[in-house]
Every structure is written in structure tokens, then in C-alpha cells.
Amino acid sequence: xxxxxxxxxxxxxxxxxxxxxxxxxxxxxxxxxxxxxxxxxxxxxxxxxxxxxxxxxxxxxxxxxxxxxxxxxxxxxxxxxxxxxxxxxxxxxxxxxxxxxxxxxxxxxxxxxxxxxxxxxxxxxxxxxxxxxxxxxxxxxxxxxxxxxxxxxxxxxxxxxxxxxxxxxxxxxxxxxxxxxxxxxxxxxxxxxxxxxxxxxxxxxxxxxxxxxxxxxxxxxxxxxxxxxxxxxxxxxxxxxxxxxxxxxxxxxxxxxxxxxxxxxxxxxxxxxxxxxxxxxxxxxxxxxxxxxxxxxxxxxxxxxxxxxxxxxxxxxxxxxxxxxxxxxxxxxxxxxxxxxxxxxxxxxxxxxxxxxxxxxxxxxxxxxxxxxxxxxxxxxxxxxxxxxxxxxxxxxxxxxxxxxxxxxxxxxxxxxxxxxxxxxxxxxxxxxxxxxxxxxxxxxxxxxxxxxxxxxxxxxxxxxxxx
Amino acid sequence: xxxxxxxxxxxxxxxxxxxxxxxxxxxxxxxxxxxxxxxxxxxxxxxxxxxxxxxxxxxxxxxxxxxxxxxxxxxxxxxxxxxxxxxxxxxxxxxxxxxxxxxxxxxxxxxxxxxxxxxxxxxxxxxxxxxxxxxxxxxxxxxxxxxxxxxxxxxxxxxxxxxxxxxxxxxxxxxxxxxxxxxxxxxxxxxxxxxxxxxxxxxxxxxxxxxxxxxxxxxxxxxxxxxxxxxxxxxxxxxxxxxxxxxxxxxxxxxxxxxxxxxxxxxxxxxxxxxxxxxxxxxxxxxxxxxxxx
Numbered sequence: 001x002x003x004x005x006x007x008x009x010x011x012x013x014x015x016x017x018x019x020x021x022x023x024x025x026x027x028x029x030x031x032x033x034x035x036x037x038x039x040x041x042x043x044x045x046x047x048x049x050x051x052x053x054x055x056x057x058x059x060x061x062x063x064x065x066x067x068x069x070x071x072x073x074x075x076x077x078x079x080x081x082x083x084x085x086x087x088x089x090x091x092x093x094x095x096x097x098x099x100x101x102x103x104x105x106x107x108x109x110x111x112x113x114x115x116x117x118x119x120x121x122x123x124x125x126x127x128x129x130x131x132x133x134x135x136x137x138x139x140x141x142x143x144x145x146x147x148x149x150x151x152x153x154x155x156x157x158x159x160x161x162x163x164x165x166x167x168x169x170x171x172x173x174x175x176x177x178x179x180x181x182x183x184x185x186x187x188x189x190x191x192x193x194x195x196x197x198x199x200x201x202x203x204x205x206x207x208x209x210x211x212x213x214x215x216x217x218x219x220x221x222x223x224x225x226x227x228x229x230x231x232x233x234x235x236x237x238x239x240x241x242x243x244x245x246x247x248x249x250x251x252x253x254x255x256x257x258x259x260x261x262x263x264x265x266x267x268x269x270x271x272x273x274x275x276x277x278x279x280x281x282x283x284x285x286x287x288x289x290x291x292x293x294x295x296x297x298x299x300x301x302x303x304x305x306x307x308x309x310x311x312x313x314x315x316x317x318x319x320x321x322x323x324x325x326x327x328x329x330x331x332x333x334x335x336x337x338x339x340x341x342x343x344x345x346x347x348x349x350x351x352x353x354x355x356x357x358x359x360x361x362x363x364x365x366x367x368x369x370x371x372x373x374x375x376x377x378x379x380x381x382x383x384x385x386x387x388x389x390x391x392x393x394x395x396x397x398x399x400x401x402x403x404x405x406x407x408x409x410x411x412x413x414x415x416x417x418x419x420x421x422x423x424x425x426x427x428x429x430x431x432x433x434x435x436x437x438x439x440x441x442x443x444x445x446x447x448x449x450x451x452x453x454x455x456x457x458x459x460x461x462x463x464x465x466x467x468x
Numbered sequence: 469x470x471x472x473x474x475x476x477x478x479x480x481x482x483x484x485x486x487x488x489x490x491x492x493x494x495x496x497x498x499x500x501x502x503x504x505x506x507x508x509x510x511x512x513x514x515x516x517x518x519x520x521x522x523x524x525x526x527x528x529x530x531x532x533x534x535x536x537x538x539x540x541x542x543x544x545x546x547x548x549x550x551x552x553x554x555x556x557x558x559x560x561x562x563x564x565x566x567x568x569x570x571x572x573x574x575x576x577x578x579x580x581x582x583x584x585x586x587x588x589x590x591x592x593x594x595x596x597x598x599x600x601x602x603x604x605x606x607x608x609x610x611x612x613x614x615x616x617x618x619x620x621x622x623x624x625x626x627x628x629x630x631x632x633x634x635x636x637x638x639x640x641x642x643x644x645x646x647x648x649x650x651x652x653x654x655x656x657x658x659x660x661x662x663x664x665x666x667x668x669x670x671x672x673x674x675x676x677x678x679x680x681x682x683x684x685x686x687x688x689x690x691x692x693x694x695x696x697x698x699x700x701x702x703x704x705x706x707x708x709x710x711x712x713x714x715x716x717x718x719x720x721x722x723x724x725x726x727x728x729x730x731x732x733x734x735x736x737x738x739x740x741x742x743x744x745x746x747x748x749x750x751x752x753x754x755x756x757x758x759x760x761x762x
Contacts, residue, residue, distance in 0.1 A: 129724040134717055160557040160687040165533040168557065168687070169721035175688055176725050183687040185564050188536055188554040193574075210570055217563035377540045406533040406717055409505035414541055 003309040007049035007269055007332070010034060016052055025054055028292065030065040037064045043116040047437070049332045051272045051311075055296035062284055062293050063275055066103065067150055069285045073101040074151045079230050082153030083282065084171055085163050086186065088351025089369040091282040093223060096242025097232045103150065103285045106167070107278075108140040111149060112434040113327050120146060128173060135166040135405035136326045136434050144174055155229055156181045157222060162188040162375040165406035182225060184218040186369060187211050189376035201371035202353035204387070205380045216366035223362070239361035245287060247354050252294040253280050254352065259301045261342040261392040265310020267301045270341040271331040274324065277344065280351045311335065317454035318342040320394035322385060322415065323402060327436040330443065334398070337447035343392040345385050349373050378411050382418035389423060395454045398447070401431040426453045470583065473521050475513050475625070476529030477655050478555055478677045483572060484527070485595040487584035493651045494526065497628040498741035507534040507715045508741035509625045514538035517550045525582050527575060529553045531685040532718055551578040557687045559678060568678045572670070592669040596660050603656055610645070612704070617761045618645035620700050622726055623711035624684065624719050625650040629743040633711065636744060636751050640758040645703040648696060649711065655681055684718045692722075693729040700730050707761045708734040709754075713741075733761065 008016055017025075017033045034057065037045055042064060050056060073080055081102040083090045094102035111121050113136075121142030125131075130138045143149040158171045160183045175181045189207050192198035197209040227234040256276060260268045268276075276297055283290040304310065312335065320343040325331060334341065350371040356364045373381040389397065397419055401408040408431075416427040428450050430443055472484045473494035481491035499515035502508050510532075517526055517539060530536040530552055539545065539552045553571050556564040580586055587595075612618045619642045626649060637644065648654040657676035664672035682691040700708065708730040712719035720738070727734045735757040737750060744750045 130721055133715065133720065162536065162554075163533065163557075165717040168533075168685075169717045172687065172689055173721050173725070176722075181688070183558045185556050185558045185561070185567065187556060187567055188530065190552070190554060211567075214563050214567050214570075217566075218558075218561070221561065221563075377545065378537065379540070379542060379545070404505065406505075406715075407537055409503055409507070409534065409715065410511075410537050410541065413503065414537075418542065 003307065004313075005052070005304070005309050005311045007311065008052045009049060010045050013050060013052075013057075017057070020054055020057075028058060028062075028289065030061045030068070030289070031058065032061060034060055040064070041118055042114045043118060044114045044328060047329055048271065049269070051269050053300045055293075055300040056268075056272050058296055059272060059275055059293050062286075062289055063278075066285050070101065070103060070151050073285070079155065080151060080153045081226070082156045084156065084158035085167050086159040086369060087348040087372070088281045089159075089219070089365060090157050090222060092242055092246045092355070092365060093219070093226055093234065093239065095245065095283060095287055096238050097226060097230045097234060099232060100226065100230050101285050102282055104282050105140050105143065105150060105153070106137060108143040108149060109135070109137040109326065110328070111139045111143060112136060116435055119148070121149070130170060130173060133404050134170065135164070135402050137167055138170055141170050141174060144179070145177075155225070157184065157225070158182070159184055159186040159369075161185045164374065166404065182222070184222055185214065186218075186372065186375050187214055189370055189372075189380070191377065199367060201367050202356060203349055203371040203373075203384060205371055205376055205384070207370050212363070212366050212370055215370050216362050219362060219365055219369065236361050239365075240357070243355045243357060243361055243364060247357065249280055249283060249287075249290055249294065250352055250354055252291065252298060253277060254354075256294065256298050256301060257344075257352075259298065259305060263301075263305045263310065264314050265308070266312050266316065266335070266340040267304040267310050268297065269311055269331070270321070270335055271328060272297070273341060273344070274328070274331055274346065277346055277352070281348055312338075312340050315455070316340040317451040318393055318395045319450070320344070320385065320389050320392070320397045321346075322397060322399040322412075323347060323408070325400050325432055326402060326434045327432045329440075330400070330430075330432045330436055333440060333444055334447055337444050338451040339396075339447060342394045343388045345373060345381065345388070347374055349384060374407060378414040379418055381411075382415045385415065386419060386422050389419070389425065395425065395457070396450050397425055397427040398450065399427065399429045401429055403431055403433050426450060426457070471524045472579070473516075473524045473526045474529070475526070476531055476535065476553070476555070477650055477683050478531075478568075478681055479527055479529045479553060479575075480572070480657065480673050480677055482592065482595040482599045482673055483575065483587075484579065485599065486587035486592040487576060487579040489525070489579060489584055494521075495628045495631070498630075498743070502741060505715055506538070507532075507713045509627060509713050509716075510534040510538035512627055512741075514541055514544050517544045517547055520547060520549050525549045525551070525579075527551045527553060527578075529555050531555045531557075531683065532716075534715070549582065551575060555685070557685055559686055565674065565678055569670070569674050572674060589669050592673065593665050596665060596669060596673060600660055612643050612645055615641070616643035617641055617707060617758055618643055618703060618705050620646035620648055620696070620703070620705040620708045620730065620732070621652070621711055622648035622654075622696060622708060623650070624713065624716055626711060626713075626739065627741065627743065630711075630739045631743075633737070633739075633744050633750075633754070636746065636754055637709075637758075640755045641762070642707070642758050645705055646699050648699075654695065655683075657681060684722055689722070693725060696726065697729045697731065700732060705730070705732050707757065708732050709757075710734060710736045712736075712738055714738045733757070
């Protein structure tokens with residue numbers, strides 16, 4: 001008999017926390033009740049449903065205390081690097097240095113959601129003419145101006161080229177306001193042509209060797225910059241050690257994904273999995289903390305799988321999710337509609353793949369950077385999604401459009417078309433703003449319709465399966 | 469002589485002519501069925517590419533995400549006679565210059581595959597001189613007619629049907645003193661250096677375009693504002709029209725900075741795909757703007 005777990009509301013977590021404390025819960029330095037984050041105005045927590053385990057509590061606390069860690073790093077005299085857009089490459093280099101902390105100001109795109117727009121980030125962006133036709137990442141511009149969400153970085157590094165227009169335009173505005181931005185080029189990953197030397201990238205796509213060399217040269221420049229500004233050596237040995245450390249996190253996440261997406265019942269809710277995956281890109285400003293949190297989650301998940309515990313019925317529709325959601329609540333909604341997430345592409349699959357250790361470190365990093373799903377053809381991204389759909393046995397795909405994002409205008413339909421053509425799967429596109437409450441009935445209806453379709457298809461396919 | 473239609477900045481007409489083709493800027497009209505959030509220009513170019521460039525070869529330089537993605541559509545990508553050139557956004561490093569030169573060479577191979585000639589240095593020099601002389605003829609002798617208001621147009625590409633705005637500018641008493649649109653004078657290369665041309669015309673061509681052409685997508689893009697400030701003053705510009713596609717983030721984000729640097733009143737016109745109707749909302753805004761400048 002399968003045991004059904006239940007998620008908790010914030011109010012329910014208060015009682016759960018007291019109970020855990022009475023039972024001797026050991027907490028890391030960032031520990032505490034979830035409710036305390038309301039003091040920081042993280043009002044969205046009131047509307048989310050959470051995993052009830054201590055491991056998930058540590059995950060949430062770890063995520064929501066990043067700002068404290070950054071401020072502590074500043075107080076300790078460590079250099080703070082604001083890395084932008086590349087989602088996973090430059091932090092590997094930065095965290096190879098002992099006196100550097102790197103974070104993504106891009107993460108500010110969740111501020112309007114977490115604070116339910118009770119802050120002025122979007123209003124500040126509006127005042128600069130960066131209005132709602134841009135993706136919610138425009139909140140970052142406001143966060144830089146009000147300095148209320150992260151300390152001003154000592155160094156700003158941003159990738160440009162094959163990136164989304166919104167982000168590139170917003171960072172350029174930031175530079176226009178007097179910030180010094182160190183740009184580096186991530187070229188468009190075109191397919192190699194006949195006779196051209198090609199390189200196979202982590203994740204399975206191929207690129208012309210000349211493009212890999214160009215990225216290597218660009219990253220070399222960033223390497224020199226980091227070494228010079230930190231006053232530390234960033235030679236091959238140091239970099240290789242940094243890559244091995246990053247791979248430890250990637251292996252943990254890989255195992256977590258395999259366990260969660262492959263289990264008969266969902267052993268960890270979609271929301272917590274989304275947050276856990278996000279840790280891969282910059283370790284939430286604390287490498288050791290990231291490892292600790294992920295190990296805790298993996299232990300919990302393995303235990304649940306062993307004991308046959310999960311959050312949904314075993315017949316939940318297995319959904320592959322494409323793109324991160326601007327409103328975290330949508331992940332709860334997907335499960336409430338009868339779906340479970342079995343596979344994801346949150347736009348940073350290159351931060352989940354193992355970085356090749358058999359190559360010289362700069363070559364390995366260049367290949368990893370160029371395997372960014374957003375830097376290449378949509379059909380490459382769709383091919384990887386199709387592969388992962390099959391690996392995790394997903395039965396449907398949700399493409400979550402990010403409002404205003406340049407890549408979402410046409411990419412969703414393209415990927416959807418390719419997947420329908422190759423896998424014969426139901427695919428829907430949804431779009432959710434930072435606060436999607438008013439759209440929740442509509443979103444839920446669409447997700448429920450998808451779940452019903454999946455279940456109907458199972459019934460239709462069952463006689464065929466029996467025959468074969 | 470076959471024609472090559474070109475879309476986007478920094479595609480040297482000289483390079484196309486040196487391969488034995490005639491270069492012409494493509495100006496498609498709005499195409500139906502653009503998706504919500506999609507740039508009408510990128511969509512129209514993709515539709516043109518889908519039709520194989522309307523019989524001509526089509527070279528598209530992708531300087532933004534919208535264009536890259538429109539051209540990545542499976543119905544367009546790899547289409548015969550269509551070439552997608554990738555423009556680096558950064559420009560201050562040897563690596564990005566090498567990328568640009570690499571793309572020019574790849575364009576050259578495409579042109580040869582389409583029946584073009586392998587260009588000799590001398591043929592490239594001749595094409596460079598010819599194009600430079602053509603540009604000088606077009607640029608010469610522009611004086612604002614009496615009673616007209618000198619304006620600067622600034623923005624990216626625009627559709628054929630959106631260009632009706634030029635007639636309306638005239639109608640309302642304006643005169644284009646500075647063309648900062650794509651394919652306008654802003655997109656012209658620097659004058660070629662004779663010595664550089666003698667030594668290595670390909671390098672000189674790449675320098676004149678890549679090191680010099682100011683554009684909004686370049687990182688950093690300060691040169692655009694330097695160019696604009698300098699030329700607005702030189703031409704006695706009294707008003708600036710920013711003309712952009714509704715979903716173009718790159719021009720949209722920079723409009724406030726253009727306002728700051730132009731030193732003249734600014735009207736921000738985000739054009740719908742269908743363009744402008746005489747007496748319609750956009751036309752009325754234009755009329756009011758020019759009235760205030762009288």
C-alpha cells in the first residue's frame with residue numbers, strides 16, 4: 001500500500017516546526033521557522049504549499065537567506081561578483097577562488113512574486129522606461145537602484161550575443177546608469193557545416209570548433225579579470241579543482257532528478273525540485289551549504305522511495321516542464337491539477353550536465369558555456385527535451401511562457417511543434433505573470449485538461465499495449 | 469547579375485558585390501499571423517525567407533534574439549538560398565572581431581555556392597571604392613528646405629507599409645535631416661583607409677564596419693549615443709523620432725537614453741505591424757509633435 005504525503009501551508013508549517021524542534025531538530029546557521037521570512041516581506045509564502053520535511057525546510061531557509069550571506073561576505077571582506085545571464089559558467093570560475101562570492105542578480109526576477117509586488121523594483125524599472133513589455137527580470141534593474149535586495153557587487157560580468165533581448169537591454173541600461181559591466185561574448189551556436197571541424201558538447205549538441213575557441217578566448221579574459229581583481233591565482237590546477245567541486249553539485253542534482261522523476265509516486269514536490277535545481281547555477285552563494293542541502297534532500301527522497309511514500313496517486317500525469325515560472329505558485333497548481341513533474345528544462349540544462357574533467361579546464365568550460373540551451377537552435381533544445389521525455393517517461397509537455405520574454409514569442413510554438421511531430425505527445429503552452437492568482441482558474445483548467453488528455457490516452461493505448 | 473537581398477546591419481554590400489552579385493536591402497511588408505510578443509519585422513523577414521527570398525538569395529544578419537529565433541523556425545532554417553549571419557554583440561576584443569570576420573568568410577562561401585565568384589583582393593578593392601563613391605553621392609548636398617523642421621529618425625528596421633510615415637512627416641512640415649534608421653546613414657561604414665585597402669582589403673572592410681558602425685545591440689553601445697549627439701548637433705536637429713517595432717526590447721529600453729543625449733524633444737513611436745493611417749492615432753501624435761516644434 002502506497003503512503004500518501006501531504007504538503008503544508010505556511011500556517012501548518014508553524015506547528016510542524018514546533019514539533020520538529022521539540023524532537024531535537026538540528027538546524028544549520030541559516031535555520032529557523034519559515035514564517036520569519038514574512039518579516040522580509042516574502043508574502044508569497046502565505047500562498048504556497050510546502051514539502052513537510054526538515055530537508056525541505058533547510059532548502060527554503062537556504063534560499064531565502066542568500067541576501068544575509070552576501071552581506072556577511074561583504075563584511076568579511078570577500079569580493080562579490082554579480083554574474084549575469086550565463087547561468088552556470090562564470091560562477092564555476094569564481095567559486096574556485098577562496099575570497100570570492102558570486103551570485104546572479106538575475107534572480108531578482110522572483111522578487112515581485114515572493115514579495116507579491118509589495119516592493120518598488122518594478123515601479124523603478126517602469127520609471128526608467130523598462131515597462132511590462134519586458135520579461136519580469138526587469139525587476140533586477142529596480143533591485144540595483146534601491147539596493148534593498150542584494151549588496152552592490154564589486155564586479156559585474158555579463159554574457160552577451162546569443163542571449164535574450166530583454167536581459168541584454170536591461171543590463172545595457174544598467175551600464176548607461178553608470179555601472180561598469182564586463183561583457184563577454186557567447187556566440188549563436190549554429191550547426192557545423194560540411195567539412196567544418198566540429199566539437200560534441202555536454203548535453204549532446206554539436207558546435208563548430210571555431211566557436212568553442214572563441215568562447216574559450218572570451219572566458220580566458222574573464223579568468224584574467226577574476227584573478228586580477230581577487231588578487232589570487234586562477235591557474236589550471238585551481239580551475240580544475242573548482243570544476244570538480246561544481247561537478248559534485250551536478251552529480252547530486254543528477255541523482256536527485258533521477259530519483260524524483262523516476263519514482264512511482266512523487267517523492268518531492270515540483271516547487272522544491274525547482275528551487276533545488278536553481279542551486280546548480282551559483283550555489284546560492286554558499287558552496288558547502290548547497291552540498292549540505294542537496295544531500296539532505298537526496299536522503300529524504302531515497303527514504304521516501306524506499307518506503308513507498310509520495311505526494312500524489314501513482315496515476316498522476318507525468319509532465320515535462322519547459323522554462324521556469326515567474327510565479328512559484330504555478331508549480332503547486334500543476335500538482336493540484338493532477339500532474340507530476342517528470343523532467344524539466346528550466347533554461348539552464350548546461351548547468352546540470354557534468355563538466356568534462358578529461359579536458360583542459362578552459363576548454364571544458366567553453367564547451368559547457370556553448371551548450372547553453374538558449375544559445376542554440378530551438379530544434380537542438382527540442383531534441384534534448386525529447387530525449388529527456390523518453391528517459392523519464394513523461395506523457396505530456398507544458399511550455400511555460402515568460403511574459404514579455406523575447407525568446408518566448410516564437411520558441412514555444414516551435415518546440416511544441418517539433419515534440420508533437422517526433423513524440424506524438426500532448427503539449428500545451430501557458431503563460432503566468434509574477435502573480436498569477438487572477439489567472440489561476442484559467443491555468444488550472446488548462447492543466448487539468450492536459451491531465452485528462454494524458455489519462456484518456458492511457459486508456460486508448462492500453463488495449464494496444466496488451467496486444468503487443 | 470543576380471541580386472542578394474540583405475536584412476540587418478553590418479552586412480557589407482562591398483563583399484556581396486565582390487562576389488559578383490548586386491546587393492539590395494530587403495524591405496518586406498507586414499506578414500499576417502505574427503504571434504503575440506513577436507517582432508513584426510522579424511516575422512516578416514522569416515516569412516520572406518520561407519518563400520526562399522522571393523527568388524533572390526537572402527542574407528539575414530541576426531543582431532537580436534527575435535530575429536535569431538524567427539530564422540530558427542524549422543520552415544526557414546537551412547532553406548536553400550537563405551543565409552543567416554550571426555553578429556557578435558561585443559566589439560572591443562580580438563575574439564569578437566575574429567567571429568565577425570569568420571562570419572564574413574562563411575558568407576563568402578555561401579555566395580560562391582550560389583554561383584558567385586571567388587573575390588580577388590583587387591575585385592574587393594574595386595567594390596569598396598564603388599560603394600564608397602555611391603555613398604558620397606547620396607550623402608552630399610542635404611539642406612533643410614525653408615520653413616521645414618529638421619528631424620532625426622532613429623531606430624531599427626521598419627516594414628514597407630510603416631514607411632508611409634515619411635510622407636506624413638513631410639505633410640506635417642517636417643524634414644529628415646538625419647537618418648539613424650537601419651540601412652540609413654547610421655549603418656554606413658567608416659571611410660576606407662587607402663593604406664589598409666592596399667595591404668589587406670578584407671581586414672579593412674571588416675574594420676570599417678565592425679569597429680565603427682554604431683548600433684543599439686552592440687555591447688557596450690555608447691557609440692550609438694556619441695554618433696547621435698554629434699550628428700544631431702551638426703545637422704541642427706530640432707526634434708527626434710524614435711521609430712521602433714512594438715516588441716523590440718533593444719530600442720525600447722534605450723529610448724530614455726536617446727532622449728537624454730539627443731538634446732532635442734523626442735517622440736517615441738512604437739509602430740504596429742500595419743503601420744500608420746493618415747488621421748489615425750500615430751499620425752495625430754506626429755502632427756502634434758511637429759506643431760510643438762514650430
